[in-house]
Amino acid sequence: RTHFLSLSLQAKMSRPVQARRLEGTDKNIWVEFVKLAATYSKVNLGQGFPDFPPPDFLKESFVRALSGENYMLHQYTRAFGHPPLVKILAQFFGKLLGRDLDPMTNVMVTVGAYQALFCCFQALVDEGDEVIIIEPFFDCYEPMVKMAGGTPVFVPLRLKAPKDGKLMSSADWQLDPAELASKFSERTKAIVLNSPNNPLGKVFSREELELIADLCVKHDVLCISDEVYEWLVYDGKEHIRIASLRGMWDRTVTIGSAGKTFSATGWKVGWTMGPNRLLQHLRTVHQNSVYHCATIAQEAVAQGFQRELELYGKPDSYFVQLPKELQQKRDWLVQSLDAVGMKPIIPEGTYFLVADISKFKSDVPDVPDSDEPYDSRFAKWMVKNKGLAAIPLSAFYSGAHKNNYNHFIRFCFAKEEATLKAANDILQKWKREKTSP
Numbered sequence: 001r002t003h004f005l006s007l008s009l010q011a012k013m014s015r016p017v018q019a020r021r022l023e024g025t026d027k028n029i030w031v032e033f034v035k036l037a038a039t040y041s042k043v044n045l046g047q048g049f050p051d052f053p054p055p056d057f058l059k060e061s062f063v064r065a066l067s068g069e070n071y072m073l074h075q076y077t078r079a080f081g082h083p084p085l086v087k088i089l090a091q092f093f094g095k096l097l098g099r100d101l102d103p104m105t106n107v108m109v110t111v112g113a114y115q116a117l118f119c120c121f122q123a124l125v126d127e128g129d130e131v132i133i134i135e136p137f138f139d140c141y142e143p144m145v146k147m148a149g150g151t152p153v154f155v156p157l158r159l160k161a162p163k164d165g166k167l168m169s170s171a172d173w174q175l176d177p178a179e180l181a182s183k184f185s186e187r188t189k190a191i192v193l194n195s196p197n198n199p200l201g202k203v204f205s206r207e208e209l210e211l212i213a214d215l216c217v218k219h220d221v222l223c224i225s226d227e228v229y230e231w232l233v234y235d236g237k238e239h240i241r242i243a244s245l246r247g248m249w250d251r252t253v254t255i256g257s258a259g260k261t262f263s264a265t266g267w268k269v270g271w272t273m274g275p276n277r278l279l280q281h282l283r284t285v286h287q288n289s290v291y292h293c294a295t296i297a298q299e300a301v302a303q304g305f306q307r308e309l310e311l312y313g314k315p316d317s318y319f320v321q322l323p324k325e326l327q328q329k330r331d332w333l334v335q336s337l338d339a340v341g342m343k344p345i346i347p348e349g350t351y352f353l354v355a356d357i358s359k360f361k362s363d364v365p366d367v368p369d370s371d372e373p374y375d376s377r378f379a380k381w382m383v384k385n386k387g388l389a390a391i392p393l394s395a396f397y398s399g400a401h402k403n404n405y406n407h408f409i410r411f412c413f414a415k416e417e418a419t420l421k422a423a424n425d426i427l428q429k430w431k432r433e434k435t436s437p
């Protein structure tokens, strides 16, 4: 009898334990590179988060919510968003979009923009549906589409040669209109747009957005618009919300993040905005998974937006001050990199900057026939040998295209002056060692 039991136990254990939908989604660049940075880095410009504090008014809102008289803030709140937060988001973004938003049906709060994305793909993408993703892209779009049973279809931003002697700009990376159009078919359910774009910092122009919008309308395709870096736009550029273009409100879900907006990525408060015909299905996913987000963090973010509504466009507004400060940090890093010959691509937005590592290839010789893209080996070598952490650009490409753009790495410049100075010291020293071995 014991013998029989152990046989049947063995038989059970030999079948795969994981669900089929996980196939091909187990690798995660952040798990690998965050660990490398934690082990080796002296200066971490890898993962995207500020190393400076959030604004005082936001921290104070949190403390008030935490220790104030309203102890019900320690309990559950409304599943689809704490009422004060959805109300202020509807008011704030309604003004920007030029339309009345119903806080209860046009807005839903999520656990960061990450869960907002997950809700979109689970709610809107069916088995066999195609989803167009513009490369390079925030890496989770691909596995999330696959987990929903969909097929990602990739279209690259193509690098146009910059003008002689000029540094490259994220604006030099452009969609080929004919190539983009060729990806739309009757199987296309949605396109993912991320402007300002992580990792390049590209801010899509009105013409580019209109091109995408026209194709969406023509082919009856939905748009998942990840706008988490909406306030981080430089040199007087304008962030345009695709939901505000003709015919797009009814087919767009716009995603935002308090983490990026208020420099508090650990709070994990995000949101989706859109027509009820789409959001009602996102609510179904939300109620059957997360159900509810942290009440106190939502209350504090609501108060942060209340302040920003009152100061909108004024010099004291955080949404005015933060990009001003970050633009300066961007310029420092551009200078540091340019001085050592690691050619920077000047970003128009976000807090990321991609740089060309071609001139450093002699330090990290290529291994022919390696499966791993060169930039990935370079970034690992750099953190281990120089103590400087960055992310390889190939991490933001699909498997088949990882080797097309494998000589770039991404830096995050949402860092204190001292951190950027320490990065500069590493780069300068490296350059000296290169020229006088």
Ligand code: PMP
Residues within 6 Å of the ligand: 048, 111, 112, 113, 114, 115, 138, 194, 198, 226, 228, 256, 257, 258, 259, 260, 265, 268, 269, 270
């Ligand atoms: N979208 C993009 C483009 C991002 O860069 C990030 C964070 N790195 C997210 C979504 C996720 O945001 P959150 O931290 O609010 O979940």
